[in-house]
Amino acid sequence: MRYKVKQRVFSLGDNFVVKDEYEQDCFIVRGKVFSFGDKLQIEDLHGNILIRIRQEIFRFLPEYYIYSGDKEIAMVKKEFTFFKPRFRIESDLGTYQIEGNFMSLDFNILKDNQIVAQVSKKWFSFGDTYGVDIADDEYQAFILALVIVIDQTLHDNERR
Numbered sequence: 001m002r003y004k005v006k007q008r009v010f011s012l013g014d015n016f017v018v019k020d021e022y023e024q025d026c027f028i029v030r031g032k033v034f035s036f037g038d039k040l041q042i043e044d045l046h047g048n049i050l051i052r053i054r055q056e057i058f059r060f061l062p063e064y065y066i067y068s069g070d071k072e073i074a075m076v077k078k079e080f081t082f083f084k085p086r087f088r089i090e091s092d093l094g095t096y097q098i099e100g101n102f103m104s105l106d107f108n109i110l111k112d113n114q115i116v117a118q119v120s121k122k123w124f125s126f127g128d129t130y131g132v133d134i135a136d137d138e139y140q141a142f143i144l145a146l147v148i149v150i151d152q153t154l155h156d157n158e159r160r
Contacts, residue, residue: 001020001134001136001140002020002021002131002133003018003019003020003021003026003027003131003132003133003134003140004018004019004021004129004130004131005018005131005132005148005151006128006129014029014031015028015029015031016028017029018144021131025045026045026140027042027043027050027140027141027144028042028044028045028047029041029042029148030043039052039053039054039055040052040053040148042144042145042148051067051068051141051142051144051145052066052067053065053066053067053145053148053149054067055152060080061077061078061079061080062078062152062153063075063076063077063078064076064077064149064152064153066091066142066145066149068142071092072092073091073093073142074089074092074093074096074142074145074146075089075090075091076089076146076149078153085153085154087150087153093111094111095111095112095113096110096111096146097109097110097113098110098150100119105119105120105121105130106119106120106121106122107119109143109146109147115135116134116135116138116143117132117133117134117135117138117143117146117147118132118133119131119132119133120133130151132144132147
């Protein structure tokens, strides 16, 4: 399934809708206003919370935790590098890696060494929108959460 996601989603409680490539609403992303660190949730169209994301503050490098219900299912941490960004993902759902050009939002998400999602800004001409193509058998909301965390981590410095 291919989705359209707004770039730099966390800004003072932004709420937005993730749409599919046919402009149909699929998920609602809600940011939390007046909180320390980034907090958001991904909901279905009925308002049921599917995923929660929480940034751990007071860290040298950005670190995010992803929850399904009350259970932590993943941790995403930007690793220290001098050149190209690198992320460590620890997840109960499999072994995930991210490779490609993060800065231009053109990368792949691999699970157990198989591509499960492709992210590209090239699919859409909109300046603040990119596409996420996710394998049908993957947990769609979780993969979207990973992509949103990567986007947020890359743009943290612009907000500070």
